[in-house]
Amino acid sequence: MLKAIALVENKDGCGLLGEHGLSVYIEYQGKKILLDMGTTDLYAKNSGALSVDLSSVDLAVLSHAHYDHSGGLENFCQINMKAPIYLQRACKENCYRQASFGKKYIGIPEGFLEKCKSRLVFVHGDCALAPGVWIVGHHMKNMEEKGEAAGMYRLEDGRMIPDDFSHEQSLVFETDKGLVIFNSCCHGGPADILAEVRDRPSFQGKNIYALIGGFHLKDILKVPEEDRSQAREIIENLGRKLKGSGCARFYTGHCTGETGFTWLKEMLGERLEYFGTGDEIDI
Numbered sequence: 001m002l003k004a005i006a007l008v009e010n011k012d013g014c015g016l017l018g019e020h021g022l023s024v025y026i027e028y029q030g031k032k033i034l035l036d037m038g039t040t041d042l043y044a045k046n047s048g049a050l051s052v053d054l055s056s057v058d059l060a061v062l063s064h065a066h067y068d069h070s071g072g073l074e075n076f077c078q079i080n081m082k083a084p085i086y087l088q089r090a091c092k093e094n095c096y097r098q099a100s101f102g103k104k105y106i107g108i109p110e111g112f113l114e115k116c117k118s119r120l121v122f123v124h125g126d127c128a129l130a131p132g133v134w135i136v137g138h139h140m141k142n143m144e145e146k147g148e149a150a151g152m153y154r155l156e157d158g159r160m161i162p163d164d165f166s167h168e169q170s171l172v173f174e175t176d177k178g179l180v181i182f183n184s185c186c187h188g189g190p191a192d193i194l195a196e197v198r199d200r201p202s203f204q205g206k207n208i209y210a211l212i213g214g215f216h217l218k219d220i221l222k223v224p225e226e227d228r229s230q231a232r233e234i235i236e237n238l239g240r241k242l243k244g245s246g247c248a249r250f251y252t253g254h255c256t257g258e259t260g261f262t263w264l265k266e267m268l269g270e271r272l273e274y275f276g277t278g279d280e281i282d283i
Contacts, residue, residue, distance in 0.1 A: 001028075001175075001282065001283065002027070002028045002173055002180055002281075002282070002283045003026065003027045003028075003280065003281070003282050003283075004024055004025070004026045004182075004212065004280065004281045004283075005024065005025045005026075005050055005052060005278075005279070005280045005281075006022070006023070006275055006277055006278060006279050006280075007023040007024065007025055007038070007043040007044075007046050007047050007050065007052065008021055008022065008042050008043040008046055008277055009021075009022055009253045009254055009275065009276045009277045009279075010022075010254055010255075010276075010277075011253070011276045011277060013276040013277035013278045013279060014050075014277060014278025014279065015049070015278070016046045016049060016050075016277050016278045017042060017045075017046070017277070018042075018276070018277040019038060019039050019042050020039060020068055021036075021039035021040070021042075021043075021068035021069065021254075022036050022038060022063075022068065022184050022185075022213075022214065022253075022254045023035070023036045023037050023038040023043035023069075023072065024036060024182065024184075024212075025047070025052045025054075026171075026182075028132070028133065028173055029130075029132060031059070031130050031133065032056055032057045032058050033057065033058065033059055033060070033061065033129075033133070033171075034054065034057045034059075034060040034076065034083070035060075035061050035063060035171055035182055035184065036061075036062060036069040036184055037060075037062075037069070037070065037071065037072030037073050037076050038068065038069070038071055039067060039068045039071035039072070040071055040072060041075040042072075043072050044075055044076070044079060046277065049278075050278060054076065054079045054080055055079055055080050055081075056080075057076075057080050057083045058082075058083055059084055059085075059086065059129060059130075060076060060080075060083050060084070060085040060086070061085070061086045061087070061129075061169070061171050062085060062086070062087040062091065062108075063168065063169060063171070063182075063183065063184035063185065063213075064088075064091070064165065064167050064168040064169070064184065064185060064187070065087075065090075065091040065092065065093075065094075065095050065107050065108050065167040066106055066107065066185070067106050067107060067108070067109070068106075069184055069185075070107075070108040070109065070112070071109060073085070073108070073109065073112055073116070074109065074112055074115070074116065077116050083119075084119060084120070084121045085116075085119050085120050086121045086123055086127070086129065087120060087121070087122060087123070087167075087169075088122070088123060088124065088137050088166065088167045088168070088169050089122045089123065090166040090167040091108065091113075091122070091167040092107075092108075092113070092154075093107050093108050093109075093110050093111075093112070093113055094154045094155040094156065095108075095152070095153075095154055095163065095167075096152070096153045096154070096155060096160065097151055097152050097153070098151035098152075098153070106152075123135055123137070123169075124137065125137040125139070126200065126202070132173060132174040132175075133172070133173055133174075134171070134172040134173075134202065135169050135170070135171060135172075136169060136170040136171075136172050136181075136196075136197055136200060137166075137168075137169045138165065138166075138169065138170065138188050138193065138196055139166070140188045140189075140192055140196060143163075143164040143165050143166075143187075143188060144164045145162070146165070146187065146188070146189075147162035147163035147165060147187075150163075150187070150216075151219075152187075163187075165187040165188060168183075168185070168187055168188065170182060170193060170197060171183075172197060174206070175209060175283055177209040177210075177248075178206060178207040178208055178209030178210075178248070179197065179203060179206055179208045179209060180209055180210045180212065180283055181193070181194070181197055181208065181210070181211045181212065182213055183211070183212075183213040184213045184214055184254065185213065185214045185216050185254070185255050186213055186214060186215050186216050187216055190211060190215050190238065190250075191238060191241035191242055191245060193211070194211060194242075194245050194247055195245075207246060208245070208246065208247045208248075209247070209248050209283065210247065210248065210249040210250070210251065210281075210283065211249075211250050211251075211252075212251040212252075212275060212281065213251075213252065213254070214252060214253060214254035214255035214256050215238070215252050215255065215256040215260065215264075216255045216256070217235060217238075217255070217257050217260030218256070218257035218260065219255075220234055220235065220260070221257055221259050221260060232263060235260055235263045235264060236263065236267065238264070239263070239264050239266075239267035240267070242264070242267075242268060243267060243268060243271075248271065249271055249272075249273070250264075250268060250271055250272045250273070251272075251273050251274075251281055252272065252273075252274065252275060253274050253275045253276050261274055
C-alpha cells in the first residue's frame with residue numbers, strides 16, 4: 001500500500017496553515033520518503049500535528065530547483081541526519097522568473113548545494129531508488145518554449161536562457177492498481193508527463209493509476225477577464241487529454257489554482273480530487 005500526506009500546500013487545511021509551496025510525505029513498502037520541503041519550515045511544523053516523524057525519513061527527493069519546493073531543504077538536513085536527497089544533475093542555483101522590475105531569483109536557497117553537498121545524490125535521467133520506486137527525469141521537446149511562455153529562465157554562462165526544466169523529475173511507484181506518479185508542478189504538462197512515463201522501457205505495458213501534484217495552471221489564468229475564454233480553452237483541452245489518458249485518478253493542488261481545479265473538475269468529475277494541506281491519499 002502507498003500512503004501520501006500533504007505536509008504543506010497552498011491552502012490552509014485540516015486545522016493547519018498552508019503556504020505557496022509543496023511538501024509530501026510518502027510511505028511505501030516499509031520506506032519513508034519525503035518529496036519536496038515547501039518554501040519555509042512550515043512543512044516541518046505541520047508534520048508533528050500529522051504524526052509524521054521527519055527524522056525517520058529514509059530518503060528525500062527534490063522535484064525541481066524552485067524555491068517553493070526547496071526552501072526547507074536546510075531545515076530538513078538539520079532534522080534528519082541520514083536521508084540522502086535525490087535531485088537531477090541539472091539542478092543548480094540559477095532559476096529566475098520575469099518580474100515587473102526584471103528577473104527575480106526563484107531557485108534553491110543560495111549556498112545550499114555547497115553547504116550540504118554530502119547529503120546530495122545527483123542523478124541524470126531515470127534512477128531506481130528502491131524496489132518499485134523510480135525517479136524519472138523528463139526530456140520533452142520544445143520545453144524552452146514553455147519556459148519562455150511562463151517567463152521562467154536559467155542563468156547559464158552569464159546569459160539568461162528560457163528554462164527547459166531539465167531539472168524537473170517525477171517520482172514513480174509501482175502498485176497493485178498501477179503506476180502512481182508524483183510530479184510536483186508538471187511544467188512539461190500533465191498529459192505529456194503521463195505519456196512520457198508510459199513510454200519508458202521500464203513501464204511499457206503497465207497502466208497508470210494516478211497522477212499526483214500541481215498542474216501549473218495558475219499562470220494561464222493571470223490574464224484580463226476578457227481573455228479568460230482563451231485560458232478556459234487551454235484548460236478544457238488539457239481536461240480532454242487527461243480524460244482520454246487512461247489514468248484513473250488525479251490529485252492536484254499547489255500551482256493548479258482554484259479556478260483551474262474547478263474547470264478541470266467539471267470535466268473529470270470524481271476522477272479529480274484536490275490534494276491540500278493535511279490531506280491523505282491511500283492507494
